[in-house]
Amino acid sequence: MHAAVVTEFDTPPHYLEHPDPEATRPGELVVEVVAAALHPRVRSQADGSHYTSTGALPLVPGIDAVVRDASGRLRYALLDDTDLGTMAERTVIEEDRSVPLPAHVDPVAVAAGMNPVMSSWVALRRRIELPRHARVAVLGATGNAGRMAIQVAKRFGASEVIAVGRTPERLAPLTALGADRVCSFAEVSAAADVDVVLDYVWGKATADAMLAMIPARADRSAPLTWVQIGSVGGLEAPLPSAAFRAARLQLVGSGIGSVPGHDFAKELPAIAKAVSAGDFDIRARAVPLADVENAWESSRDSDERIVFVP
Numbered sequence: 098m099h100a101a102v103v104t105e106f107d108t109p110p111h112y113l114e115h116p117d118p119e120a121t122r123p124g125e126l127v128v129e130v131v132a133a134a135l136h137p138r139v140r141s142q143a144d145g146s147h148y149t150s151t152g153a154l155p156l157v158p159g160i161d162a163v164v165r166d167a168s169g170r171l172r173y174a175l176l177d178d179t180d181l182g183t184m185a186e187r188t189v190i191e192e193d194r195s196v197p198l199p200a201h202v203d204p205v206a207v208a209a210g211m212n213p214v215m216s217s218w219v220a221l222r223r224r225i226e227l228p229r230h231a232r233v234a235v236l237g238a239t240g241n242a243g244r245m246a247i248q249v250a251k252r253f254g255a256s257e258v259i260a261v262g263r264t265p266e267r268l269a270p271l272t273a274l275g276a277d278r279v280c281s282f283a284e285v286s287a288a289a290d291v292d293v294v295l296d297y298v299w300g301k302a303t304a305d306a307m308l309a310m311i312p313a314r315a316d317r318s319a320p321l322t323w324v325q326i327g328s329v330g331g332l333e334a335p336l337p338s339a340a341f342r343a344a345r346l347q348l349v350g351s352g353i354g355s356v357p358g359h360d361f362a363k364e365l366p367a368i369a370k371a372v373s374a375g376d377f378d379i380r381a382r383a384v385p386l387a388d389v390e391n392a393w394e395s396s397r398d399s400d401e402r403i404v405f406v407p
Contacts, residue, residue: 100157100185101389101405106145109393110158110184112386118181118189125189128164131171132208132383133183135393135403136160137242137329142182146332149178149353159183161212163204164190171198173211173369175361178353184386186407194358196365202373209381209402210245210372215361217246217295218368220324220351221253223360227293228320230256234288235276236306237297237329239267241380241402244274246295248377251275259288261306267400274378282306289313294323300331307340317344325350 098117101110120127141147143158159182161175174183174195181188198207217235221227233250237243238260250258260276262268268279280287282302288294289310296303303325311317321344340346349355371377382401384392392403 098186099386099407101159101386103143103156103158104154106143106154109390110143112389115157115185118185118187120189124192126166126192126195127187128166128172128174128190129187130159130183130185130407131163131165132204132404132406133159133162133386134208134212134381135405136212137240137327138212139182139184151178153180156180157182157185157188159185159188161208162188163198163202163208164188164195171200171202171204172196173198173207173365175365177358184389184405186386194362194365196369198369199373205381205383205404205406206375206379207369207372208404209241210377210379211368213242213245213402214249214372214377215364215368216242216297216326216351217249219356219361219364220295220326221249221293222364223356224349224351225293225322225324227253227255230254231293232257232259232291233293233295234259234261234285234291235295235297236261236282236285236303237327238262238271238276238279239264240297240327240329241400242327243295243297244271245377246297247271247274247276250293250295252371252376257291259291261285261288285309286313290315290319292319292321294321296323296325297327298330299325299328299334301335302330303334304336307346308337311340311344311346314344320345320347322347322349326352
């Protein structure tokens, strides 16, 4: 078969021949890949920078996909860390970490939407208890996952969602997705009185946002839960110690390890049902897997999520 293969961490994957997969453990299935999306998480897997990376090469990237099982049934599958990911003609999945899909679904849209929806969905369902009528700020709201987080927070009953981002022209359309207000990072003190922050940015931008928001809170004894989900702004953040003493601030991470795999699996049916029903605004573009090397670099700043189709 053919697959996207990472042979060096500092170069994009190459479209190469690769050995066919084999199921070696109970509960595993060999499946045909129908559509596999290029998420930021996949990029960090492929360049070796993700915290789960073992440094082993070669590897086939890809953490999830819409697949077709031996019976012809479409499924959405979520993979554990493996050197045989989903950017291949075929892969191996664990049946209990997959969920059947309706026959009529758009595989490209489902592949594009599941991961970014899951990031905030699991955070709000499995890492924290979202207060009733909570006010939520989304840092990095103009990215794919941030856009979904606005919609997920509203779905779960947030009374107000504030979208925070860098680019005014990309922030303005977010009100159509449910954002009650938008603001730039320079204006982030306007989001000071939220109950929850969903942070897809990290780095210096997060530290600066904390410094701006904490002193501006009307009641600094009111709980503020800061959920760290992504790190597009940097892998490390110079967090001000005073922020944790001057306010009732709790920092929580949400991702692989902090959320057990079985908790992700429990949420899959509901997420897949919502994504398959078209409940989220998903922007996707299908690209042949054979074009992986060119698409890998050219799509970095795209508003659309690239989905590779073998």
